[in-house]
Amino acid sequence: MTQCERSGFYETSDGHRLYWERHGKIGGRPIFFLHGGPGGYSSAQHLVFFDLNRFDVILFDQRGCGRSQPHGRLLHNNTSLLVDDIEALRRYFGFTGISLLGISWGSWLSLLYQNRFPESVAQITLASVFVPTKDYVSAYEQALTLCLHKMRQAPEMLTLEDLFCALHSADSQQRRAAARLWLGASLMLDGKTMDLSWCDADIDEQAIRAINLELYYHLNDYFVTAQDLDLVFRSAEPLVVLQGVRDVFGLQSLCWLRRRGSLKSRLFQVGHDAFEPIFQHAIRNAACGDLRPR
Numbered sequence: 142m143t144q145c146e147r148s149g150f151y152e153t154s155d156g157h158r159l160y161w162e163r164h165g166k167i168g169g170r171p172i173f174f175l176h177g178g179p180g181g182y183s184s185a186q187h188l189v190f191f192d193l194n195r196f197d198v199i200l201f202d203q204r205g206c207g208r209s210q211p212h213g214r215l216l217h218n219n220t221s222l223l224v225d226d227i228e229a230l231r232r233y234f235g236f237t238g239i240s241l242l243g244i245s246w247g248s249w250l251s252l253l254y255q256n257r258f259p260e261s262v263a264q265i266t267l268a269s270v271f272v273p274t275k276d277y278v279s280a281y282e283q284a285l286t287l288c289l290h291k292m293r294q295a296p297e298m299l300t301l302e303d304l305f306c307a308l309h310s311a312d313s314q315q316r317r318a319a320a321r322l323w324l325g326a327s328l329m330l331d332g333k334t335m336d337l338s339w340c341d342a343d344i345d346e347q348a349i350r351a352i353n354l355e356l357y358y359h360l361n362d363y364f365v366t367a368q369d370l371d372l373v374f375r376s377a378e379p380l381v382v383l384q385g386v387r388d389v390f391g392l393q394s395l396c397w398l399r400r401r402g403s404l405k406s407r408l409f410q411v412g413h414d415a416f417e418p419i420f421q422h423a424i425r426n427a428a429c430g431d432l433r434p435r
Contacts, residue, residue, distance in 0.1 A: 150210070151201075151226075151233055155217040159226060160208035161201040163234075165193035170263075172240040172428065173199045173227060175247030177269075179363075180355035182207025186416075190242060190425050199239075201230060203250075205354050213350025215357050220364040224253045231261055240264040242428045244415050245271050248382075248394075249363070256372040266427045268383045268420070269413045272394035273363035274370060281390055282359070288326035305360060308353045313346075320349045323356070331413055332387065373402055380404040381427050385411035385420060 150158040162183070172191065176183045183200035184207075191198045202209040204218045204226065227250065231239050240263045243251030248267035255262040282301060289299045299322070307319035321344055358364070374380050384395045386408050398404060407427075411417040415424060 151230055153204075153217075153222075153226065153229070155222075156211075157204045157214065157217060158210040159201055159204065159230070160210075161199060161230065164188055164198040164200065165191060165196045167197055169195050169197040170240065171197045171199065171234070171236040171238075172242060173201070173230070175227070175241060175243040175250050176200075176203065176206070177245035177247055177271075178203065178206060178351075178355060179246055179358040180206060180351040180353075181246065182351075189416075189421060190428055192425070192429055195429070199230065199234065201226075206351070212347060213354055215354065218354070218357075219361075220250070220253065220358075220369075221366075223250055224257060227254045228258050228261065231258075237261075238263045240266070240428070242266045242268075242424070244424075245269045245413065249273060252372055252398075253369060255374070256369075264381070264430065266381045266383070266424070268415050268424045268427075269388055269391050270382055270384060270394040270398065271391065272397050273365050274397060275362070275365075277390060277393060277397075278359070278362055278365075280393075284330055285326050288329040289322055291329065292322055292325045301356060301360060305353070305356045308349060308356065316346075316349050317344050320344045320352045323352050374404065382406040383409065383420065383423050383427055385409050385413060385417075387412040 146163070148162045150160055152158055174183060174187055174190070176187070182202045187200060188198065203223050205212060205214045238261050241251040241254065243249070243265070248270045249272060251265050251267060255265055286298060286300060289304070293299055304319050304323060307315050310316050324344070382395060382398065382404055384391050384406065386392065387410070391413060395406060399406070407423065409420050409423065411420045415421060
């Protein structure tokens with residue numbers, strides 16, 4: 142690639158094309174943004190977390206996500222390969238070392254990357270942390286299943302496996318109904334309630350594929366290995382974590398991280414949403430290396 146290119150695709154060796162964008166100052170401090178999910182995507186909205194006058198910012202969509210192709214593809218899609226992709230992109234852009242900002246699911250990918258490639262990491266900032274331990278995954282599934290039961294108001298309990306099967310139905314209406322249930326349960330779990338009829342038009346096949354990808358990861362325990370859970374903090378700079386106290390599962394993840402090693406952390410009266418104004422401002426400051434623990 143040439144330095145003047147600002148967007149494009151990175152071709153993997155196993156059939157995926159990763160969409161990327163480059164923003165900010167060429168030659169500035171390189172930093173990768175790792176979006177949430179699995180099944181999420183990056184967008185220009187995420188640039189609020191960076192000082193574009195100082196940073197060379199790389200946004201990219203993970204395998205099967207956003208504008209990466211093929212969208213929603215499950216083949217050759219697992220956590221280890223996502224970590225490999227970060228390193229491949231670092232080499233593609235010619236960076237000696239990179240900083241990472243990982244939010245939610247992206248926080249876990251950041252941790253795995255620094256554990257596997259410590260020599261390539263300058264600094265890590267995490268927000269709304271997500272660590273898929275066995276206990277976490279089990280508790281998260283139970284909570285989501287309960288939310289699904291409340292939404293359906295039916296005597297029988299709908300499982301996430303049932304939902305995954307429905308997303309693969311030949312009936313498009315059944316697929317849409319399953320996606321709508323997942324969206325509603327996820328919002329309920331975050332403490333948000335709303336009439337989902339307004340977003341029915343947005344539950345298209347692309348949205349269904351994204352939800353299917355997220356469920357695929359969940360039902361495979363996020364492809365976590367024993368070695369993954371034995372990680373230690375290896376980067377040169379201390380780990381920086383920002384966490385909302387109304388994000389119950391995120392707090393559990395933070396407690397797990399604190400048992401692993403030294404980190405700087407700061408708590409906020411917010412939930413999981415990184416775009417809440419006070420949280421957004423703090424994430425930007427931390428990514429710029431300005432964290433004042435309290």
